[in-house]
Amino acid sequence: MSDYTGADEEKAEITETTASVDESDPDAKFGGREARLALERKLLWKIDLRILGVLVPIYILNYVDRNNAGAARLRGFETDLHLKGQEFATLLSILYVGYIIMQIPSNMFLNYIGKPSLYLPGCMAVWGVKTKENALQIVDRVNFPGITNNFVGALLTRFFLGFVEAAFFPGALFLLSKWYKREEIGRRTAILYCGNLISNAFGSLMASGILSGMQGTLGHAAWRWLFYIEGSLTVFVAICAMFILPDFPTTTKWLTPSERTLAVQRMKEDAGVGDQGETEVGGQSSGLVQALSDWRVWWMSLAMTAQVVSLSFNAYFPTLSATLGFNNTVTLLLCAPPFAFASLAAFFLSRHSDQTKERFWHVASSFGLGIVGFIIAIGTMNTAARYVSL
Template sequence: MSVLNDSKTGDTTSASDDFRVKVPPGVLEHATCTRDDLEVERKLLRKLDLRMSIIVVIFTLNYIDRSNVSNARLQGFEQDLHLQGQQYATILSILFIGYIIMQVPANMFLYWLGRPSVFLPSCMLVWGAISALTGITTNYTGAVLARFFLGFAEGPFYPGSLYLISRWYKRDELALRVTLISCGIPISNAFGSLIASGILQGMQGKLGQAAWRWLFYVEGSITMFVAVCAMFILPDLPHNTKWLSPEERALAISRLAEDGDSRAELLDKTSVQGLWGAVSDWKVWWFTAAYIAQLLAQSFAAYFPTLSATMGYNTTVSLLLCAPPWMLSTIAAFALSRYSDKKQKRYIYFAASNGITALGFIVSVCTMNTAARYFSLFLMAQVYAGYMVFWGWVNNTFAGEPAKLAVAVAIINGLGSIGNISGSYVWQTQWGPTYRYSYAACIATISVSTGMLGVMHLHLKRLNKHIAREERNGRDDGALSGTVGFRYLV
């Protein structure tokens, strides 16, 4: 590794054959003595994983605050607010309007600010307060407004979290870490139902309030408390995280630089250049279209308590029955993501997860048998294993350009939420209790997303062959390409 000095700033630049890394003064002096020390690297990863694990808690609360309305529905939410027709579906879907609007500007701002430990918990404080205040609504209009602004506050979190981990972990480490933060989804579905069953059963009439109102008060307050704690736990970026030693900071920067891409560059393109790079890349829009279809297929998750209730049990039992499928889903997601990282493959595991989910849809279409339908819920819940591999794949594909990655993740996650909006209207009450039309829509859309990403898989394989051919030609000519060492994970 060679070292260049910037006479104007005093900063040091590390240069190799295919990357340059701008780092603060005093960092690289420590790199040569620690870079080959695997124990130091393992220690750094343990420290990072421990602190990043707070995102699991945050993401769990994120989805609990987003989906608690579906639990409240079982205990008088619709009746107390006098909801009629499609008003409940609108309350579900309106959240994603604000959610979509905030994605790109929030991630561009996060890229410019460079302080995830401040920005993400601040958003969490706001959405926790809005969630708690949802409990005081008395009519349809109030509920719609609360959910609309909740979407604005929650919008920055997931793409911001994905961007944060992409700036710390190597390509073959990403899928497992995406799973680490994303497993908050099935965990929230499991424990959110357990918490809700306790609150809805024990808090009815306390201080003159309905139990579903206490559900919002309690869960929103917990979110705000965790937000304050997260400000002191989350890392920023490798060059400005204060609790890293100079040796650890140098190691964090250099190991990304040696990963075959340019994520370690601290002086990268501007946010506006990242925006243009993302919107002009057709792969971003292909991933977005596939994600829209995927989220529509996953819309059953928002109605999971309702689907559980079709088996004929009371509210408490129906909520308790929701937990085991999501617990198994969490375990499966970790196993699949770890294996995906180990084999450095993405699409095959995504497709396998979708296939199991589609089987669950088919079982539910074919029978009303209680045992069979409950088994189908276990199969359907496995969709989140593939969902997490998907996001690891997206981060791998665009990881070489941090500014572009920040916008690409926001576009895909934001516009992809159109699937959530559409999915809110797929599960109409008159289609119950069989919901055959709903399941048919999910089968169709999960087939579309699997097919579209199959096309992307073939395209990236072709690009890898082209890169390999360029490298061979470069060696023959005595001049290697700037893409030496880089391969898309497919």
Template sequence: MSTISDAKSADPIDMIDESSSIPSSRARRDLERRLVRKLDLRMSVIVLLNALNFVDRSNASSARLAGLEQDLHLQGQQYATILSIVYVGYILMQLPANMFLHWLERPAILIPSTMVIWGVISTLTGITKNYTGIFLARFFLGFAEGPFVPGVLFLISGWYKRDELAVRTTLVSCGSVLSAGFGAVFASGILSGMQGTLGQAAWRWLFYIEGSATVLVAICAMFLLPDFPHNTKWLTPEERTLAISRLAEDGYGRPGDLTKRTTMQGLWDAVSDWKVWWLSLALFIQFVSLSFVIYFPTIVATLGYDTSVTLLLVAPPWVLSTITSFALSRYSDKKRKRYIYVVASSSTAALGFIISLCTMNTTARYISMFLMAQISAGQMVLWGWMANTFAREPAKRAAAIAMINGLAQAGNIVGSFVWPINWGPSYRYSYAICFAALGVSTAMFGVMYLHLKRLNERMERDEQDTKELQGPVGFRYLV
């Protein structure tokens, strides 16, 4: 990586073609609408990719209800270990993969290629015979899946303006939210209809079918995903010039400025910025509170229904969560505010934890699951907020997104052990831990909100003193 030249940049604002003209006024607005619409259509495939990313990482939860533990003779904490081990490789791969993506500048190749690899590994999980086999499969699955989330976040942050980013983050991320529900519904059909087919247990077919689907979709995605504005082939010259210039106008950097930082310089910029470490720690703690997501089928099973009904009941809370996510992120972009919507989402989820903590009533607990699922809406806004915070520096943004997401994923390792079976069926201690973690993380995000707000006020005072804008639009952090 140290040999990377300064000429490489995933957001080359300085590469605007001066010979190309951008229509002004009304004509430009029409061209921009067509550009964003074309981009949204292409990016929409990420919804399906994200769904498969979540399904292949979490399908062990559905398989557990169909005898995975018994068939593989798992004992004690071995099931929790196979859930958590996937995050070791998942964490380790995120930073180097995003640095490589910044250098390669070809997400349309890199992202689907990693999908093919993890799809094959997920499929092979179905042939495992014991704890060692599934442990190794899950371990390597994490390495293959690691580049996906930071790569996707870096890709969309290289195309959209700051007040477009939250709703687009929600669009491409809602696949994981929906798959938390409909993945269970799909699993229900496989688990109830494939038992004994070709002499195989139904849970094995779950891995065979879902892993194969990932490989097929990944191959198709290579022809649909964009790269970056300067090297995407299906853009017209006018669209390419507009795609680059509108980011420059939104404060993403200026020609000859920080956009020419190399990949290694971007890494150093990220490592030396305390905001990266603070957000990583806050998100790590919040991921502990999100641990209920990977145990959601188990939590729903405490309502007392059979496996098929349990998996069907998993879906409705996540459908509502998806609707709420779009509404929240849309208002977040429209109002150009972030933290207040994170607080609203976290408060709703906290209420869900409190209800489940206090009662075993079936109706109340199922209602609480709808409330808990609303935490995903705040997560979508959070990712848009983090990308906004490092918007002006693409090399740093690539490293920062990967570092924050990678370090935060360690919270999933901790969270895998928050729901031991001996704490069920009430899981009161588990809900208490999630509630406390959510409160601490929300407070830490509040500290970041106050800091960025002070920086904005300082920039406003400086501009008033100098009577000059520091960029085309006077950059401000969205808070």
């Protein structure tokens, strides 16, 4: 109860400070325009370190945990679970069923409680535990009576993994929207999304070392060590994130009073509203209705669906690389360079988009290049060309 009282007092203090200053000069309270710009640069540096410095590693682990089944497939995952036919593909896709179901309810709940510093890392810790459960799928039932050792057990684990992973990316974008203005958020979103790309490179490198060096360690298959190590790393990072990730500008403790006032004022100037009072149920319902009735949301959803479908081969990337004819270790190492290049391209493209304040042609040109890659992959069996197309 005392925590809520303290937050209310801080909001009242910010409101009083804002009201006491001549509204004709919003920079006066910061000592003038130049002083405000200097303070704003310092503020952005601090929140970049706190927010992106935490969200990017979380997103990397989010995709590492999500896609490690593709790497595990190279070391007996299917054989040990007695999978046949389309069961492996079903295991990959079932994750997104839980993911789709929970995205909107999760973000509404996050907005209601107003504690991303606890909610997002908490969900991360749960999906880390679910990842480790994958490692126990074929352990003898006498030792682990609560864990099944067949396709159904793996299916349920993957479904609930998607259930808790759904909280992160929409929640991360929501948190970014509370701290960054429209001309700032494009680059930050791209940096966040680089976590997805880096995970495909970093995850493959990690998987290469684990799968090649831990086969038979303590009597366990290497793919189980892959799930266990990556799940444990996820839980550790989640615990650390709880102490670093901020909440919203009005309730963050590590900002100075002037920085907190500026953080709130920036968002008011950019959007016309602050984040006070937005956790009310009526406000959330109204926002949901507005989103569902906006045709632009549906068009963007359609474009995003097309992009996700076109990139669905990511889960099979190690399998596709294996068709180039190299051994398992080299195959996993070959997965890294394409995504490292994509990370650099995403960063510089988004930076240029923010500078020019142009979005359409930046997006369209990226999609066009992707189409060329698909055409090359379909049209040739040349090893070098197929690798470049990826």
